[in-house]
Amino acid sequence: MRICLDPGHSGPVEPGACAAGFTEAALNLAIAFQAGGQLAAKGYDVIYTRSGDIDTDGLEFRAVIANEIKADLFISIHCNAAASAEAYGVETYHYPNSAEGRRLAGCIQRELAALNYTRDRGVKENGNLAVLRLTDMPAALVECGFITSEHDRAVLVTDEGQQRIAQAIVSVTRNLFPLTGETDKSYNINRQQPPKKINSLFQKHPFGNISL
Numbered sequence: 001m002r003i004c005l006d007p008g009h010s011g012p013v014e015p016g017a018c019a020a021g022f023t024e025a026a027l028n029l030a031i032a033f034q035a036g037g038q039l040a041a042k043g044y045d046v047i048y049t050r051s052g053d054i055d056t057d058g059l060e061f062r063a064v065i066a067n068e069i070k071a072d073l074f075i076s077i078h079c080n081a082a083a084s085a086e087a088y089g090v091e092t093y094h095y096p097n098s099a100e101g102r103r104l105a106g107c108i109q110r111e112l113a114a115l116n117y118t119r120d121r122g123v124k125e126n127g128n129l130a131v132l133r134l135t136d137m138p139a140a141l142v143e144c145g146f147i148t149s150e151h152d153r154a155v156l157v158t159d160e161g162q163q164r165i166a167q168a169i170v171s172v173t174r175n176l177f178p179l180t181g182e183t184d185k186s187y188n189i190n191r192q193q194p195p196k197k198i199n200s201l202f203q204k205h206p207f208g209n210i211s212l
């Protein structure tokens with residue numbers, strides 16, 4: 001079972017949101033490594049779209065990696081930001097009309113909301129996110145919390161907080177794609193669902209390089 005984890009943003013070239021001396025790129029990577037480490041320990045084949053800082057602000061390569069390795073599942077890990085420090089909460093995105101994506105996003109959102117570390121902002125669809133548009137396996141993008149919120153940041157920047165978030169992602173993965181034993185029917189993705197159509201992997205899209 002092959003899981004592709006996508007730590008959002010790149011590093012110094014494109015750090016994502018920044019607040020209080022923290023960069024989203026670094027937090028995303030830390031959470032992804034926590035989740036990937038736990039999954040690998042369980043016997044999953046884990047592939048990261050990046051394992052450190054990289055010199056690109058492109059997004060398409062992340063989907064290309066996932067597609068080329070024929071990942072069974074793709075999870076993009078991000079932290080949110082807002083002009084107002086009052087905004088906080090967790091939310092998860094899927095590609096519109098992707099039943100598998102909707103189910104995956106719903107499971108991730110449910111697990112993270114159940115941790116009660118922040119507000120449940122719900123599951124949302126978005127057709128402009130390249131990593132969701134171009135991947136041809138169940139895919140979701142989770143915004144684990146707001147880096148600009150003191151409340152969320154207290155969780156996002158700590159090893160313990162990152163571990164809890166990672167454990168929720170691992171729990172969803174293990175329930176959706178168990179290596180052994182019975183599948184929990186409440187999580188069961190309909191594998192008969194055809195993959196969403198990919199017209200052109202490298203097509204120019206007006207929002208192709210949008211930064212979350």
Ligand SMILES: [Zn+2]
Nearest residue numbers: 008016078212
């Ligand atoms: Zn982001």
